[in-house]
């Protein structure tokens with residue numbers, strides 16, 4: 091059961107007026123009022139409602155709180171990405187493994203504290219729901235995140251292909267799905283990537299997720315080297331796995347492609363394909379045919395960090411695929427502002443309309459994560475948490491959506507019940 095964020099005492103309704111309100115589910119409205127009560131939206135109207143308190147945000151655009159479809163908050167203590175821009179992807183993975191190992195040894199800060207720091211950064215930049223990949227249990231108790239205002243979908247990362255360890259990995263996944271999380275949070279599974287988890291274990295995990303109606307997220311087709319490895323078990327990933335003592339020939343038979351992993355994900359009730367940078371035409375078609383259950387998460391600034399060729403986001407959108415946006419982590423992105431990632435997409439893909447990108451940054455993410463009934467748009471019954479963008483000047487535009495991305499302002503989270 092969902093809790094009322096404002097607590098059990100019934101509050102007086104509050105109206106918020108903004109220069110533009112962007113419901114996402116319908117066209118933007120100039121000078122509209124959003125009426126909220128007990129943490130929920132109760133009305134959106136164009137004339138002043140009969141309430142005692144009106145918060146006037148005439149200098150601001152009001153959006154639904156943003157949704158970050160893919161994050162690894164455990165890197166949130168980094169001040170800059172690992173490695174350098176355009177470095178070979180496998181070298182970056184090698185550096186991440188080294189970083190994780192030294193981090194584990196030094197124990198310089200608890201994983202929980204680092205995640206809380208990342209969570210605060212997401213909240214400060216207008217993000218509500220987050221699809222988080224967790225390499226260890228989090229939170230360790232249901233009350234650890236205090237009064238944080240929005241849910242997290244915690245995908246427990248499963249990584250490894252040693253046949254002797256498969257039983258233990260399955261237990262980690264089962265324990266996570268059976269564990270307790272704070273109210274509104276969702277438990278999911280994340281087999282890491284095709285070059286670290288064999289196909290049969292991914293199929294097992296997706297069957298396990300399906301029995302609990304849990305979502306699955308997996309990095310797929312992130313680099314061209316991944317396709318080489320799956321095809322004939324060769325290339326830099328094979329070298330890396332051998333270096334790390336993680337090469338297990340039984341796990342990868344060769345002669346497979348990303349689509350084989352997509353077929354495994356299709357076993358789950360809800361799946362998120364993370365990145366999908368190098369998916370081929372038939373693979374995009376496969377997702378399109380199952381677009382009610384399989385979404386893609388594009389991480390624009392991480393994509394740029396590696397200097398990949400253009401993402402097939404336009405082809406996916408044209409095929410009706412739900413594309414959400416993610417920040418990925420501070421290991422490949424300078425910060426955790428989903429708004430900054432969306433703005434980059436608008437500027438780099440002018441043939442994707444500002445309106446479409448707004449939907450990707452909000453409703454698509456909420457639906458991909460299974461939270462579309464409560465988040466992602468400004469509609470009656472949805473949660474009253476917003477992304478606010480202050481405008482420095484009274485710009486006008488033929489399409490109000492353009493104002494969102496053209497403004498110099500940053501997004502921040504706005505909770506009317508806490509506004510003074």
Ligand SMILES: [Zn+2]
Pocket residue numbers: 160161162223309364418419
């Ligand atoms: Zn990732």
